[in-house]
Amino acid sequence: MEQLTQLTSKTTVLPIDDVDTDQIIPARFLTTTTRDGIGKALFADWRFDAQGNAIKDFPLNAPDIADCKFLVAGRNFGCGSSREHAPWSLFDFGIRAVISSEIADIFRNNSLKNGLVPVIVDNDTHQWLLANPGAEVTVDLEARELRLPTGKAVTFPIDNFARHCILEGIDQTGYLMQNIDNIGRFESNRSWQP
Amino acid sequence: MGGKTLFDKVWDDHVVVPESEQTPAVFYIDLHIVHEVTTPQAFNMLRENKLPVRRPDLMLATMDHSTPTVPVKDLSVLDDPAISAPEPAKQIRQMIVNCEEFGIELHGFGDHHRGIVHVIGPEIGATQPGKTIVCGDSHSSTHGAFGALGFGIGTTEVGHVLATQCLLQRKAKSMAVNITGKLQPGVSAKDIILALIGKIGVDGGTGHVIEYRGETIRDLNMDERMTICNMSIEAGARAGMIAPDETTFAYMKGRDKAPQGADWDTAVKRWKSLKTDADASFDKEVSLDISDLEPQVTFGTNPGMVVSISKPIPKIGDLSFNKAIDYMQVKADQPMLGTKVDIVFVGSCTNSRMTDLHSVAKMLDGKKVASNVRMMIVPGSEALKVQAEAEGLHKIFTAAGAEWREAGCSMCLGMNSDKLGKGQLCVSTSNRNFEGRQGPGGRTVLASPETATASAIAGVIADPRDYI
Ligand code: SF4
Numbered sequence: 001m002e003q004l005t006q007l008t009s010k011t012t013v014l015p016i017d018d019v020d021t022d023q024i025i026p027a028r029f030l031t032t033t034t035r036d037g038i039g040k041a042l043f044a045d046w047r048f049d050a051q052g053n054a055i056k057d058f059p060l061n062a063p064d065i066a067d068c069k070f071l072v073a074g075r076n077f078g079c080g081s082s083r084e085h086a087p088w089s090l091f092d093f094g095i096r097a098v099i100s101s102e103i104a105d106i107f108r109n110n111s112l113k114n115g116l117v118p119v120i121v122d123n124d125t126h127q128w129l130l131a132n133p134g135a136e137v138t139v140d141l142e143a144r145e146l147r148l149p150t151g152k153a154v155t156f157p158i159d160n161f162a163r164h165c166i167l168e169g170i171d172q173t174g175y176l177m178q179n180i181d182n183i184g185r186f187e188s189n190r191s192w193q194p
Numbered sequence: 195m196g197g198k199t200l201f202d203k204v205w206d207d208h209v210v211v212p213e214s215e216q217t218p219a220v221f222y223i224d225l226h227i228v229h230e231v232t233t234p235q236a237f238n239m240l241r242e243n244k245l246p247v248r249r250p251d252l253m254l255a256t257m258d259h260s261t262p263t264v265p266v267k268d269l270s271v272l273d274d275p276a277i278s279a280p281e282p283a284k285q286i287r288q289m290i291v292n293c294e295e296f297g298i299e300l301h302g303f304g305d306h307h308r309g310i311v312h313v314i315g316p317e318i319g320a321t322q323p324g325k326t327i328v329c330g331d332s333h334s335s336t337h338g339a340f341g342a343l344g345f346g347i348g349t350t351e352v353g354h355v356l357a358t359q360c361l362l363q364r365k366a367k368s369m370a371v372n373i374t375g376k377l378q379p380g381v382s383a384k385d386i387i388l389a390l391i392g393k394i395g396v397d398g399g400t401g402h403v404i405e406y407r408g409e410t411i412r413d414l415n416m417d418e419r420m421t422i423c424n425m426s427i428e429a430g431a432r433a434g435m436i437a438p439d440e441t442t443f444a445y446m447k448g449r450d451k452a453p454q455g456a457d458w459d460t461a462v463k464r465w466k467s468l469k470t471d472a473d474a475s476f477d478k479e480v481s482l483d484i485s486d487l488e489p490q491v492t493f494g495t496n497p498g499m500v501v502s503i504s505k506p507i508p509k510i511g512d513l514s515f516n517k518a519i520d521y522m523q524v525k526a527d528q529p530m531l532g533t534k535v536d537i538v539f540v541g542s543c544t545n546s547r548m549t550d551l552h553s554v555a556k557m558l559d560g561k562k563v564a565s566n567v568r569m570m571i572v573p574g575s576e577a578l579k580v581q582a583e584a585e586g587l588h589k590i591f592t593a594a595g596a597e598w599r600e601a602g603c604s605m606c607l608g609m610n611s612d613k614l615g616k617g618q619l620c621v622s623t624s625n626r627n628f629e630g631r632q633g634p635g636g637r638t639v640l641a642s643p644e645t646a647t648a649s650a651i652a653g654v655i656a657d658p659r660d661y662i
Contacts, residue, residue, distance in 0.1 A: 015513060016513065016514055016517065017512075017513075017514040018396055018397070018496050018498075018514060020496065020626075020628045022607075022626065022628040022629070022630065022631050023628065023629060023630075026608070026630055026634070027607045027608050027609035027631070028608060028609050028634075030231050030232075030259075030260075030609055031231070031260055031279070031281035031282045031284075031285050031609060032234075032281065032285075033234035033235070033238075033284065033285055033288050034234070034235065034238070035235055045629065045630050045634055050616065050634070050635070074513075074514065075397070076396060076397040076400070076430070079396055079397065079430060079496070080332065080427075080626060080628060081331070081332050081346075081626075082232070082330060082331060082332040082346035082347060082348055083232065083348070084232070084235075084330075084348035084349040084350060085349075087348075102397060102400065104397070104400065104430060105366075105400060105401060105430070105432055106332060106346055106347075106348065106427075106432075109348065109351075110348035110350065110351075113348065113350040113351070114350070159218065159364065160215060160216050160217070161216060161217045161218055161362070164216075171350075172350075172354070172362055173239075173243075173350075173353065173354060173357065175217070175362065176220065176354055176357070176358045176360055176362060177357070177358065179210065179211055179220050179358070179360070180358065182210050182211055182220065183210055183220065183222070183248075183358055183359065183360055186210040186222055187222075187359075192460075192461075192464060194224035194225060194252060194322075194325055
């Protein structure tokens with residue numbers, strides 16, 4: 001997993017509520033057996049028309065998009081299917097944090113496992129971010145803090161363990177493997193067997 | 195200290211290492227259902243790290259998402275571009291290789307129990323009260339109908355379970371949904387869950403595990419309970435559960451993987467303790483009286499955008515709403531009733547079981563599907579197909595002009611060859627009406643099997659109460 005401590009970047013803004021993972025990456029792109037180049041499929045049906053031409057006014061087609069590493073999204077971003085292809089495609093596209101007032105459970109969980117930081121903020125901060133696309137903000141994972149160009153700083157909640165893994169750039173499988181003896185003991189001591 | 199909820203009991207029974215402020219719990223999984231779409235990268239992770247699958251005996255493997263719904267006698271059928279695109283065909287072949295290499299039994303083509311992941315678990319008796327059940331598919335909440343804790347996981351976590359049989363988890367909050375009242379004729383379990391999502395919203399359950407309670411739930415059969423638990427995720431919940439009772443045990447008894455003989459009695463005794471204690475409390479409670487509930491249909495592009503069939507679409511007017519009704523080509527203040535229909539899809543892990551097929555057959559008997567409509571009926575598993583045919587249901591379906599297809603996810607998600615064309619409107623018994631869910635540009639109206647069948651006969655969205 002890619003390591004991240006603190007990052008300053010411009011935001012791109014998608015002011016739609018309840019964006020589901022079928023939009024983030026439509027099902028027909030899930031037929032892949034690898035993760036290679038999956039960013040190309042990100043928001044495929046919102047970025048491109050039926051002929052494959054880029055839709056000009058879609059935020060992720062902006063000419064300066066490569067400079068925008070943060071996606072500010074409407075409430076309840078990432079609802080729907082459990083496809084990890086959704087955070088994979090965002091990450092591959094270049095996004096390093098998703099900022100919203102609410103982020104769906106499974107998507108948030110999958111993001112944390114891939115170094116994509118879910119930043120949940122209060123409504124006022126959210127409204128300000130939605131109204132100011134392109135704002136240069138800092139995501140400080142070390143301090144659990146989002147800093148706005150206005151000077152305002154807000155803390156965001158993030159699981160200690162997931163934060164630790166992203167700060168160190170390590171994946172979570174290792175921790176589970178360290179517990180393999182505990183798992184074996186649990187299996188032999190249960191009162192019933194599945 | 196108050197009593198425990200059903201969720202507390204199942205949670206506590208699976209904690210290998212408790213959570214702390216610094217680390218999540220190491221949490222044991224009793225059943226892992228794997229399918230071809232969300233597992234290939236996880237098997238690759240095992241290969242890269244030279245890890246075996248820890249408990250192949252606790253895996254249940256099948257193929258359902260990218261499979262075609264025509265007969266596949268042998269795999270060469272997949273090379274026909276009219277039946278399958280090359281990528282899904284490759285994924286299916288890779289699944290066979292992965293299961294062989296890691297010693298997992300696969301319910302593949304021709305196996306009696308191949309079918310939709312959430313249909314075969316209960317059908318085979320592997321879904322049991324008190325188990326923890328995961329799958330790389332968010333509708334794993336379906337298994338909660340048996341008093342199991344079922345939830346969807348991503349591919350990294352699929353790898354975790356393959357390698358260690360455990361997940362790293364923080365305990366979710368609990369939410370009670372109390373449902374009272376008796377369903378009116380023509381109204382079914384699907385309408386209950388759609389109405390609930392309409393009431394609490396697509397994020398109403400975020401961070402919570404729902405327990406469905408109340409007299410209405412007790413009166414439902416297992417198929418209907420599964421329909422309700424299935425769509426818990428559409429309310430944003432991690433899982434949905436129903437305490438097991440005699441209905442549950444009667445359904446399970448004698449199934450292949452259910453305990454047999456003396457083990458059965460021991461298990462039932464344990465399962466009977468799986469209910470919320472009288473003095474337990476929930477983090478959140480919601481009530482729903484369904485006595486006057488009408489059939490429900492969605493009008494927008496998420497399952498919370500839902501309306502009673504006789505009522506007009508409400509005027510909400512925000513950006514998401516406007517985008518949704520624009521996409522759906524419908525208007526605020528107008529009812530969905532009477533909207534022209536192109537496709538009717540009966541199937542998916544929400545509504546593809548015998549109860550659903552029986553309702554559809556009863557309504558279609560002696561009737562014809564309207565000439566402007568293509569109606570597809572897709573059983574959830576090969577076993578259901580066999581059972582329906584033994585009862586002669588397929589004859590009723592085909593005589594009415596509907597297609598009776600092979601088991602699979604089919605048109606639920608637009609990744610096999612069953613897809614909507616741009617602009618086509620489908621009344622669907624599945625669970626998601628997201629933009630393009632059933633094919634790019636396709637328009638999905640979620641409804642019960644009863645509403646879907648009435649609409650197939652009428653050629654427009656119709657009220658099932660006029661057809662029973
Ligand atoms: S039927 Fe649909 S929702 Fe159910 S498992 Fe298949 S794709 Fe997922």
